[in-house]
Amino acid sequence: MATSTLRLVWLYPDLLSTYGDRGNLLVLAHRARARGIDVEPMQVRSDQHVPHGADLYLLGGGEDGPQAVAAERLLDDGALTKAANAGKPILAICAGYQLLGESFYANGRCYPGLGILDLRSDRGPSRAVGEIAGETAPMLGLGSITGFENHGGRTHLGEAVQPLAQVSAGIGNDGVTEGAWAGHVIGTYMHGPALARNPRLADLLLAWAMGINPNQLAPIDDTWPEALRNERFGALSNAE
Amino acid sequence: MSANLSPRAKFATALLRTAAALSRATGRGDGSVIGGRVGLIVEPRLLELLADGRHVVLISGTNGKTTTTRFTTAALEAIGKVATNSFGANMPTGHTTALAKARKAEYAALECDEHYLGQLLDAASPKVVALLNLSRDQLDRAMEVTALAAKWRQTLEASAGQTTIVANADDPLIVWAASVCERVVWVAAGQSWTADSAICPNCGSHLDRFGEFWRCTNCGLNRPSPQWSVAHTGEGVVGPDGRRYDLNLQLPGRVNRANAATALAVASLFGVDPAMAAPRLSEVTSVAGRYARVERDGRQLRLLLAKNPAGWLESFDMIEQTQPVVLSLNAREVDGFDTSWIYDVDFTSLIGRKVVVTGDRRIDLAVRLEVDGVDFVVVDDIKAAIAAIAPGPVEVVANYTAFQDIRAEFNRVN
Numbered sequence: 001m002a003t004s005t006l007r008l009v010w011l012y013p014d015l016l017s018t019y020g021d022r023g024n025l026l027v028l029a030h031r032a033r034a035r036g037i038d039v040e041p042m043q044v045r046s047d048q049h050v051p052h053g054a055d056l057y058l059l060g061g062g063e064d065g066p067q068a069v070a071a072e073r074l075l076d077d078g079a080l081t082k083a084a085n086a087g088k089p090i091l092a093i094c095a096g097y098q099l100l101g102e103s104f105y106a107n108g109r110c111y112p113g114l115g116i117l118d119l120r121s122d123r124g125p126s127r128a129v130g131e132i133a134g135e136t137a138p139m140l141g142l143g144s145i146t147g148f149e150n151h152g153g154r155t156h157l158g159e160a161v162q163p164l165a166q167v168s169a170g171i172g173n174d175g176v177t178e179g180a181w182a183g184h185v186i187g188t189y190m191h192g193p194a195l196a197r198n199p200r201l202a203d204l205l206l207a208w209a210m211g212i213n214p215n216q217l218a219p220i221d222d223t224w225p226e227a228l229r230n231e232r233f234g235a236l237s238n239a240e
Numbered sequence: 241m242s243a244n245l246s247p248r249a250k251f252a253t254a255l256l257r258t259a260a261a262l263s264r265a266t267g268r269g270d271g272s273v274i275g276g277r278v279g280l281i282v283e284p285r286l287l288e289l290l291a292d293g294r295h296v297v298l299i300s301g302t303n304g305k306t307t308t309t310r311f312t313t314a315a316l317e318a319i320g321k322v323a324t325n326s327f328g329a330n331m332p333t334g335h336t337t338a339l340a341k342a343r344k345a346e347y348a349a350l351e352c353d354e355h356y357l358g359q360l361l362d363a364a365s366p367k368v369v370a371l372l373n374l375s376r377d378q379l380d381r382a383m384e385v386t387a388l389a390a391k392w393r394q395t396l397e398a399s400a401g402q403t404t405i406v407a408n409a410d411d412p413l414i415v416w417a418a419s420v421c422e423r424v425v426w427v428a429a430g431q432s433w434t435a436d437s438a439i440c441p442n443c444g445s446h447l448d449r450f451g452e453f454w455r456c457t458n459c460g461l462n463r464p465s466p467q468w469s470v471a472h473t474g475e476g477v478v479g480p481d482g483r484r485y486d487l488n489l490q491l492p493g494r495v496n497r498a499n500a501a502t503a504l505a506v507a508s509l510f511g512v513d514p515a516m517a518a519p520r521l522s523e524v525t526s527v528a529g530r531y532a533r534v535e536r537d538g539r540q541l542r543l544l545l546a547k548n549p550a551g552w553l554e555s556f557d558m559i560e561q562t563q564p565v566v567l568s569l570n571a572r573e574v575d576g577f578d579t580s581w582i583y584d585v586d587f588t589s590l591i592g593r594k595v596v597v598t599g600d601r602r603i604d605l606a607v608r609l610e611v612d613g614v615d616f617v618v619v620d621d622i623k624a625a626i627a628a629i630a631p632g633p634v635e636v637v638a639n640y641t642a643f644q645d646i647r648a649e650f651n652r653v654n
Contacts, residue, residue: 014438014446018376018384023583023611030611045438047446063384069444130577148578192580196607224606231603 023193059096147190276333301372
């Protein structure tokens with residue numbers, strides 16, 4: 001197990017932070033500290049260099065204009081792509097998820113993405129707004145996921161990525177699958193504080209960042225996150 | 241005073257008042273919305289006809305519009321009768337009702353929902369428009385905030401004409417929207433939430449900030465010199481000639497001193513001497529239940545409404561430093577169904593206090609507080625919250641419908 005401080009980097013809060021995206025950084029730091037793991041949460045603006053050698057990178061959601069600017073700066077910078085190639089974990093949300101793909105649409109134009117994930121995003125027929133839920137791939141060991149989505153894009157997965165989940169409520173990528181996963185990179189339309197509602201996803205990312213198996217992480221009290229998950233799944237089944 | 245109305249408009253006005261009265265009598269709110277709807281069906285131009293010939297100010301922004309409208313009304317009442325939508329019904333139906341109910345009022349102070357500013361500019365031909373601030377608010381049902389600022393800018397360019405804009409110099413989104421207008425009075429009203437204006441709304445570059453100053457190094461958009469500001473010491477407002485007007489507000493917080501500064505700036509454009517207007521603002525003790533103090537079983541509750549991250553941060557700035565706090569969160573349609581924004585609020589200032597959480601989405605709050613290391617108790621409703629707290633003063637912070645639920649428990653206190 002890594003003994004040094006875990007460096008968590010939230011990229012571009014000035015551009016990509018529309019729906020409580022800071023929550024994911026806070027949740028990861030909280031869950032690490034609750035286990036006595038030292039963490040250094042860092043916020044890196046789009047006019048700063050992406051740090052090399054951090055242990056985990058987060059990208060949030062944003063409006064079209066900032067999304068296009070963020071993609072351009074990340075392409076110029078190059079450090080995030082290197083980190084992905086080196087197997088560093090990345091969690092990317094909504095606009096951040098789209099820009100990790102090959103291409104995405106913003107302000108009616110197609111922009112090149114970073115190409116870290118084999119997927120393409122375009123515009124859907126309507127905006128997807130509301131609760132989203134699904135069952136994750138058994139290999140990830142995450143069980144069900146729950147979140148809130150608010151996006152106009154649709155995402156088409158290529159051969160080199162797996163869907164994060166099969167959708168049971170909401171739209172996600174296309175009404176069938178939600179999010180994508182390849183290596184240690186995860187993208188999702190569950191926006192803002194997705195990790196608050198999905199503590200096992202948070203722990204998977206922490207384990208990847210530490211180079212350990214998630215079951216090597218000490219258990220912590222998840223009474224309230226579990227209560228929130230049950231409430232959200234219950235609200236969806238009541239609405240059916 | 242509105243000009244002579246056509247028989248059709250008179251009929252529409254009478255029906256509006258009847259519908260509003262019936263709605264009130266059956267206990268469904270104050271009837272502003274239903275009354276206005278009835279009146280506008282009978283005479284679609286009713287709002288325009290009722291506004292005609294009056295001196296109107298529109299007040300809009302994400303936060304503080306109800307309170308600023310109340311302050312402005314109090315100030316304008318120094319010189320005449322004022323029609324106002326004091327119940328927070330801030331769409332055209334509510335405006336129509338407010339004007340119909342006060343046919344003799346020469347002045348009108350109308351709180352305006354951000355999305356209806358253009359419609360009201362055209363219908364009410366205001367003398368003054370006050371623009372307070374723009375920040376993220378209910379994003380699952382409303383526009384993202386830069387898009388809203390762009391819409392305002394377009395609307396103002398097309399329709400502001402002879403209108404004077406009173407605008408917040410500290411909010412880059414407001415400055416960008418208002419700077420297309422010829423006549424602008426700038427107020428240093430502060431900005432408690434800067435995360436939505438890290439980027440220049442005009443060109444997308446970074447804004448540099450030095451204390452209260454900000455500027456875009458790329459396109460040059462910058463903070464205009466304010467004519468009005470909140471005094472740095474004590475409770476006061478400084479006017480364009482450097483003269484200080486002391487405030488003795490009953491409403492708490494710096495944000496309400498800023499709302500007062502805006503109200504005084506507006507009133508002075510209507511010819512009210514700020515020295516005469518300022519004392520009138522201290523007569524405002526609560527606004528549609530906001531800041532109201534109620535008592536139950538030896539607990540003295542102060543009720544604070546906060547609908548979005550900026551509002552919650554402003555509330556935390558207002559509350560007494562040691563008192564117990566009740567937080568209540570709902571996510572019904574008017575609140576927005578998405579609770580993600582609570583992660584934009586820093587709760588660490590509550591560490592070490594007694595905190596009780598309630599509301600439909602109390603478990604979201606529980607998870608949020610745990611992440612910030614704040615100890616808390618979760619209860620079913622405001623009654624249980626009161627029981628969970630020792631007798632003495634208590635601060636209550638709630639979002640829109642959660643606040644209305646608590647108000648209902650106290651006979652819809654105003």
